[in-house]
Amino acid sequence: MADECDAVVVGSGPNGLAAAITLARARCSVLVCEANSTIGGGARSAELTLPGFLHDVCSAVHPLAAGSPFFKALPLERFGLEWIQPDIPLAHPLDDGSAPCFHPDVDPAFDRLSADSARYHWLINTLARH
Numbered sequence: 001m002a003d004e005c006d007a008v009v010v011g012s013g014p015n016g017l018a019a020a021i022t023l024a025r026a027r028c029s030v031l032v033c034e035a036n037s038t039i040g041g042g043a044r045s046a047e048l049t050l051p052g053f054l055h056d057v058c059s060a061v062h063p064l065a066a067g068s069p070f071f072k073a074l075p076l077e078r079f080g081l082e083w084i085q086p087d088i089p090l091a092h093p094l095d096d097g098s099a100p101c102f103h104p105d106v107d108p109a110f111d112r113l114s115a116d117s118a119r120y121h122w123l124i125n126t127l128a129r130h
Contacts, residue, residue, distance in 0.1 A: 004029075005028075005029040005030060005031045006023065006028035006029045006030065007019075007020075007023045007028050007029075007030050007031070008030075008031045008032075008033060009023070009030060009031070009032045009033070010033050011032075011033070011034060011041060012032050012034040012036075012039035012040060012041060013040065013041020013042060013043060014040075014041065014043045014065060014071075015041075016032060016034075016041065017032070017039070017040075018070055018071075020032045021074065040057075041058070042056075042057060042058030043056075043065060044056075044057050045057065045084075054084065066083045066085075085104065087103075088101045088102070088103060089102060089103075089104065090102040106124050106128075
């Protein structure tokens, strides 16, 4: 570790790493400090339940990371990053044992909403366009 550096970044989550990369690209010497044993902050995956079954740590989903212009500009795949998109990215368990699921394709949900289908379709499509 260097005795002196131009910048110290505390935390190795997405924002800390983006700051460190930006500073390093500007030819600054950067020290990144992380208290945990692995980098990534809440934007990392780990086998929390079963071998081979990955969970997001400290988060439900990171939908903006894969679409981030900053992260798209980095050659992260060269360093082992693989964006994983599950068939069902999010579900919310209810007391009765059922669980509504969020799907990447919203069209199948419209059929299950009966009276609210048209309003949901308008809302989601309006948000998606903008």
